[in-house]
Amino acid sequence: MSKIQVPTDGAKVTMQDGKLQVPNNPIIPFIEGDGTGPDIWQASVRVLDAAVEKAYKGEKKIVWMEVYAGDKANEVYGETIWLPDETNEAFREYLVGIKGPLTTPVGGGIRSINVALRQILDLYACVRPVAYFDGVPSPVKQPELVDMVIFRENTEDIYAGIEYKAGTDQVKKLVSFLQTEFGVNKIRFPETSSLGIKPVSEEGTKRLVRAAIQYAIDNNRKSVTLVHKGNIMKFTEGAFRDWGYELAKEEFGAVEIDGGPWCKLPNGIIIKDAIADAFLQQILLRPAEYDVVATLNLNGDYLSDALAAQVGGIGIAPGANINYVTGHAIFEATHGTAPKYAGQDKVNPSSVILSGEMMLRHLGWSEAADLILQSMSKTISQKTVTYDFARLMDGAKEVKCSEFADALIANM
């Protein structure tokens, strides 16, 4: 039986001829999230609604529709249900949605619901902009030099969840197959190994790199860097690099610089690559040299949190999961459920609010999105901040999660 209450006063976002069609009263499905999710969502939704109201004076309005996943799905649907089919169907039907973080247990238990949503809806690009707001406390000397947008492949790599546990019949069969059919003798402890499989495809790589290059072109960015560990994982991460360059040449007219492999698009955008370990030190030492980044799933996960830390932490790190072909998109913060702060009305809601800002821009409601950015800058410059910034800022006024939302609304 359906538990989702479909609002009667809204209309669907649709996709026609590759363009999003957005009514003035779009129905937007949302998942509140686990842990600190409910506190953050309650603060964020007020800010998003206030920005839309201020920008469009009632002419446009988001019609929210709650859908369930994680702990709340358990409460609403019963103990074994974490991601109901009708939640997937709602995101499929209404195209654009937003979610809070959901818990994933370590070692055993359910596989990630967050990853499942991306896979089920084929949201192949995880887009995470990382930019600095003046006044945010940062561990680096010149955080303002960080202005990057991560395009993380979101459906492949070891996140595909193809893993076999040590000691099981499955892993024994797989080890034996590798040894007998392929002569593999490099599994150091075959009796006690678990195995994981890392699928990386040409199609998966090319659609992600295509999105990253198109984004760079549309937003006048300077470069796209393919980040990989292709010296070690030659046919997965190395192929990601090669397919990326190939696509840049075949579809975007890139030509090699000084014999390659770096190349340049006709409009001057540089396509380059970096090995992931070196890249992690370069972003600390020379962040201004990097702009749009296209990378594989695991690298992108690590990189997102590391880069977020450079501009103030994952309290202010937004993101989106997008399929540019079907138009499906779910916006979500980079951070997780921060469970130790659950129910304390304490954490920073900025990551979800800025994910909402990305969603408004994606819907074409840029006036409302701009209001959020302006008010975020103003509020931070007034040193009215949540605990995460307050603990590193001299003279800050520490406010609760909900009070930070109040301050943002007052500053619009």
Ligand SMILES: NC(=O)C1=CN([C@@H]2O[C@H](COP(=O)(O)OP(=O)(O)OC[C@H]3O[C@@H](n4cnc5c(N)ncnc54)[C@H](OP(=O)(O)O)[C@@H]3O)[C@@H](O)[C@H]2O)C=CC1
């Ligand atoms: N997309 C998703 O839904 C994601 C879900 N997860 C899941 O979340 C759960 C917890 O993961 P964990 O590794 O602890 O990572 P979290 O991102 O949840 O939290 C780690 C630390 O980051 C800081 N932090 C996180 N969110 C905020 C915020 N909104 N404001 C201020 N600070 C924040 C806190 O730092 P401090 O302690 O210094 O105050 C917190 O202890 C796991 O089950 C994990 O799988 C993780 C990532 C993404």
Ligand SMILES: O=C(O)CCC(=O)C(=O)O
């Ligand atoms: O799904 C999870 O629990 C973690 C996912 C994650 O860390 C991410 O997507 O950045």
Ligand SMILES: [Mg+2]
């Ligand atoms: Mg992560």
